[in-house]
Amino acid sequence: MPDAAMEQNSAYKRLEARFRQIALYGEVASVLHWDAATMMPTEGASPRGEQLSELRVLGHRALTDPVMEDLFSAAEQEDLESWQRANLREMRRDHRFATALPDDLVAAISNATSTCEHVWRDARAKSDFAVVSDKLSIVIDLTQESAQAYGQALDLDPYDALLESYAPGVRAADIDPVFNDYAAFLPDFLEAVTARQAQKGLPVLPKPVPVAQQQKLVERLAGATGFRFEAGRIDVSAHPFSTGYRGDQRITVSYRENDPMASVMAVLHECGHAAYEAGLPAAWTRQPVGQALGMVVHESQSLSVEMQASRSSEFLGWLAVQASDVLGPDPAYAPENFRRLQQWVQPDFIRVEADEVTYPAHVILRTRLERPLLSGDLPLADLPGAWNQGMKELLGVDVPDDRRGCLQDIHWYDGAFGYFPTYTLGAMLAAQLAEAAHKANSEIPQALARGDFSPLMQWLGDAIHTKGSYLEADGLITQATGRTLDATAFKRHLHRRYLEG
Amino acid sequence: MPDAAMEQNSAYKRLEARFRQIALYGEVASVLHWDAATMMPTEGASPRGEQLSELRVLGHRALTDPVMEDLFSAAEQEDLESWQRANLREMRRDHRFATALPDDLVAAISNATSTCEHVWRDARAKSDFAVVSDKLSIVIDLTQESAQAYGQALDLDPYDALLESYAPGVRAADIDPVFNDYAAFLPDFLEAVTARQAQKGLPVLPKPVPVAQQQKLVERLAGATGFRFEAGRIDVSAHPFSTGYRGDQRITVSYRENDPMASVMAVLHECGHAAYEAGLPAAWTRQPVGQALGMVVHESQSLSVEMQASRSSEFLGWLAVQASDVLGPDPAYAPENFRRLQQWVQPDFIRVEADEVTYPAHVILRTRLERPLLSGDLPLADLPGAWNQGMKELLGVDVPDDRRGCLQDIHWYDGAFGYFPTYTLGAMLAAQLAEAAHKANSEIPQALARGDFSPLMQWLGDAIHTKGSYLEADGLITQATGRTLDATAFKRHLHRRYLEG
Incomplete structure (x- = not known):
């Protein structure tokens, strides 16, 4: 008998075909979201909402189809390769989340968060928490209800089930x-x-720079990280993000004339996310096992590029020259002043x-x-x-x-x-990965001092990007760094950069 | 018993819900096509093809679902309003086309045209028809086969069935x-x-104009036709087109520095298409009866704006002033020279x-x-x-x-x-509509002489746009102009413009 999983009508192959469809709906939704944030005229918002809602229904229906349970059971009995077993594990994970909540709870959450978000904008404008307190109370009750349902489906404590939904394996x-x-x-x-x-006193702030010049610098730096404009774009949106898929990655930035380096650092952050997506295993495209491993690992990739590499003293020396070259001479871009600006520490109220x-x-x-x-x-x-x-x-x-x-x-x-x-676990993972990367290739800092990201990206590609979701988080981190995630590398990194640098 | 069609579970209501879904897939596909032509990086082409193919399959499956026949039969027995009857007629029409061809013929046509189009590009580059002759032969055989299948399904001669697929009612x-x-x-x-x-000799040609200035003029003129930038965009693509839906219409233009008026006339053409789509009956959105009535009527709307209105001597007088104002002074924009340029007649080889x-x-x-x-x-x-x-x-x-x-x-x-x-029938219909419009409102030419399209667009909106596909083509044209389509108004128009003007 031939390898069961090779046959087109095997349960596993049918699952693959279905998850490919679901992934395609996701790709389409990502284009629609990108367009909504960058291109869409205001009156397009209402039809766009209906289009996205229809795509969500399609994906949800495909994922929660009663036939799935039978396919999973049958596929478990088939002769699968190890990556296919991992794929089946990830498929089941997606399926458990999709089926955990009754439809009326999903609808109630959608309504409650939509209303609450709307009222929150008003409350924030008025700077009065009491305005949104009642609506938030409803959201919290429904979230707790869904956390319990997820927990039951996944055999986890409710809060762990919420964590799991963003970052598999985090407890x-x-x-x-x-x-x-x-x-x-x-x-x-x-x-x-x-x-x-x-x-040493306060560093000098840079002069305002027209957006067109900032864009030039942003494109040069994105290119340095390996971002390819044949397979991606950089556009403007209210808040920076990156989305897309292999062959078509879309990064957005928000430019402020009076803070030219903010757009540069934001795009370097997004380039870290984009490099992860671009480097995912091509052979497993559109399968759960070929996707990124949750928000902690994703954030570790953006912060590897932005915080670990781009705010390193080595890289900042090179970046100061680029800034001066593209944005025009400015005392703020004198190497030591520039380094101090980008490494400035200041307790304040605002997280972002x-x-x-x-x-x-x-x-x-x-x-x-x-x-x-x-x-x-x-x-x-x-x-x-x-x-x-x-x-x-x-x-x-x-x-x-x-x-x-x-x-x-x-x-x-x-x-x-x-x-x-996930933000801070990602920052800590980035530091732990940087230690492992530098240990594996001591040339990385010197390369960054020449604006050359390639040794770093090569290591991240091998250790993280190309793994997709084949390993679970602890396994991936241990394989890449020799131990599970902790704060020690992050603290060492901060000590080196801020007290020894 | 309450009105059957008002009940959510009536067959008619179920058909409405299904056609709404199909229309949403179409809207999503239109965004993806627009993005592919204007924004997408080159390596996005392959995943985009798979996304669009998946959407086509979804739409085709929804339209050819075996349950449809039963729903149509049941809906026929229900108590429907007249627009719902018309909707049912249009639904059946879409369904007949979708079910007429066996799946393997659809696949064969898709493959053959894709190959033939590819080889055609090579043949055209080499200027040698023999290069593509064999591939075209296959396309022709398959087209004839599909024409026969359509004809059988629609009770039409094969060629009439092809005409019907682009322009309902045209024989x-x-x-x-x-x-x-x-x-x-x-x-x-x-x-x-x-x-x-x-x-009078040859008119003076305009000097080259940078694209940014052409864009300004294009936006001003689009606005004059009623194009609203809160509900649409104008971008650049290799070939001009318009797409989108209520609330979000996307027009594209191709700019040539050395032919500044070409982009202007192209955008006026596309604005005619866009005005039709924007003016379709809101109450019937996403239903077949609420859609545009085929390519003849669509082309009549683009040519009403471009050829009938924008190349009229009245409008050209105003446009010459705008061109001079936005693009800078140029002897080519002297009123009489400008009019002669835009009304120049020259037999040549190239249709477009x-x-x-x-x-x-x-x-x-x-x-x-x-x-x-x-x-x-x-x-x-x-x-x-x-x-x-x-x-x-x-x-x-x-x-x-x-x-x-x-x-x-x-x-x-x-x-x-x-x-x-459909191109020429559209041109003839535009002339016939213009006669009826001017008869109904003799102010239209004077308004155009002030750059004011609104009386014309008001009439076209009432006579054509707001009708959707409620009437069939002959009925719509007769209601709007008092008779079915013929060449007489077009010939009168040409005589007036080119021998009396």
């Missing part, structure tokens, strides 16, 4: 010691760093503007608050106070108002609980 | 007298026009560059050749000779080579037989 019990470790490390370290940088030292504090605060919010142990009315107190304890700053406090991020109001930790 | 027997009438009218008329325009007087000759030639090609009465080896002889007879020009002869258009090589007549 609250693993996060706690890592985050507590960092929270304990931060106060003294922060004091030392800010004292040290104060000795935070440097890499203080960023984890923002994430730790949210992670510590979202669990009692979901369980009901923290009443919603107490959220602003708990938030402000946490910011004071972690970063020593006094939050002036809700707008710059618990209303600053869309995530919770949009139903995204369990998402925040 | 070869209606085209022949109209085209013969024009072919008889043309030689003397053409001689009179060219003799008359020769008396032809003026409105000689354009029908190109179409008549193709229409006269494609029927014997399909039936086999004209052997393929004789096509270049028959083509060149026809051009000599109709326009008195000697075709120098195949590239400028029977290889110039993609249509046949892509399997589009029965399409060419």
Whole structure:
């Protein structure tokens, strides 16, 4: 009998065909989302919403079709290669998430988050948490309900099930010691760093630069990371993101004339995401096993390029010359001033503007608050106070108002609980990967000093990109770095960059 | 018993829901096609092809589902409003076309046209029809086979079935007298026009204009026709087209620096198409009855704006001032010179560059050749000779080579037989509509002389756009103009513009 999985009518092959369709719907949706953010005229929003909703229904229907259970059972009995077994594991994972929630709960969440997000914009404009508190309460109840349903389907605690939905394999019990470790490390370290940088005074800020010139620099740098314009584009949107698929990757940036380096660093971040997607295993295209391994690993790739490589002193020396060359001469681009600007540490209220030292504090605060919010142990009315107190304890700053406090991020109001930790776990993984990469190839820093990302990208490609979701997260990280994820490499990295550099 | 069609589970309502889905797939495909022509990087072509193919399969499957026949039969028995009856008629029409061809014939046509189109590009580059003759022969055989299958399904002659697929209600027997009438009218008329325009010598050609300035003029003119940038965009592609749907219409233009008015006239043409789509009945959105009524009526709308309105002497007076204002002063924009430029008549080889007087000759030639090609009465080896002889007879020009002869258009090589007549029927309908419009509102020409399209667009909206496919073509044309389509208004229009103007 021939290899069962080779036959077109094997259960496994039928599953592959179905997941290929689902992936195609996803590709189409990614083009529609990109278009909505970059090109679509305002009145296109309503039909676009209906198109995307129809695509979601198609994908959901294909994934939750009653025939799937039978196909999974039959495929388990077939003679599969190891990557096909891994694919089956990932298929089952997608299927479990898709079937875990009853349709009416999915609809209720969709309605509640849509309403809450809308009211949140108003609350933020008014800087008044009370405006959105009731709507958030509904979102929290429904999120907890879905967390319980996911948990039941996946045999996980409810919060772990939410984490799992964003970052396979990540558990609250693993996060706690890592985050507590960092929270304990931060106060003294922060004091030392800010004292040290104060000795040399404030760096000079760059002059405003027209967008067209920033675009030139952005394109040059994207090219340096390996971004290929034959297989991608860079456009403008309100918030930077990257999307797309093999052969067609779309990065967006938001340019600010008076902060020319912000667009450059944002695009380097997105290039890290794009390199991951571009480097996924071609042979497994449109199969779950060929996809990126969740948000922690994804963020580790963007931060490998942005934080580890592009804000290294080696690379900044080269970048200062490029900035001067493309944007025009400016005292801000003098090498030492430029390095200090890009490595400046400043405790502040806003997560998305935070440097890499203080960023984890923002994430730790949210992670510590979202669990009692979901369980009901923290009443919603107490959220602003708990938030402000946490910011004071972690970063020593006094939050002036809700707008710059618990209303600053869309995530919770949009139903995204369990998402925040992935940012900082990604930052820590990036540091751990950088140590392993430099150990494997000591030329990486010198190459970056010439603006050459290729040795780094080669290593990341081999260790991470080409693996897809073949291994689970712990296995991938251990294979790449020799151990599971912890905060030690990240702390070493910060110490080297901010106290020894 | 309540109105059956009002119930969500009535057969008619189920059909509506299904056709809404099919329309959504079509909207999504239109965005993907637009993106492919304007934005997509080269390596995106292969995944885009797979995405579009998947969408086609989805739409085809929804339309050919065996349950449809039962739903149609049940819906016929339900208590429907008149627009719902018309919708059911249009649904059945779509269904008949979708089910007429066996799947293997559809696949064979797709393969054959894809190959033939590819080889045609090579043949055209080499200017050698023999290179593509064998591939075209296969396409012709398959097209004839599909014409017979369509004919059987629709109870039409094979060629009429092809016409019907592009222009509902158009029959070869209606085209022949109209085209013969024009072919008889043309030689003397053409001689009179060219003799008359020769008396005043050649007009001065405009200087080259940078694309950015052309874009400004293009946007101003699109706005004048009623194109709204809150609900649409104008971008660049290799060949101009318009696509999209209510709320999001996408027009493209191809700019040539040394021919600044070409982009302007092309965008005015596309604005006519876009105005039709924008003006379709909102209450019937995403239903067959709410869609445009085939290619003849569509082309009549683009030519109403481009040929009837924008090349009228009244409008050209205003346009000359705009051109001078936006593109900079140029002797070519002196009113009389500008009018003569835009109304210049010149027999030549290339259809897409032809003026409105000689354009029908190109179409008549193709229409006269494609029927014997399909039936086999004209052997393929004789096509270049028959083509060149026809051009000599109709326009008195000697075709120098195949590239400028029977290889110039993609249509046949892509399997589009029965399409060419719609261009000239559209031009004739535009003239017939213009007569009716001016009769109903004599202010239209004076408004155009001020650059004001609104009285014209108002009339076209009432008479054509808002009707969707509620009426069939003959009914719509008769309601709008008092009679069915003929060549008389077109000939009167040409006489007025070129011999009296």
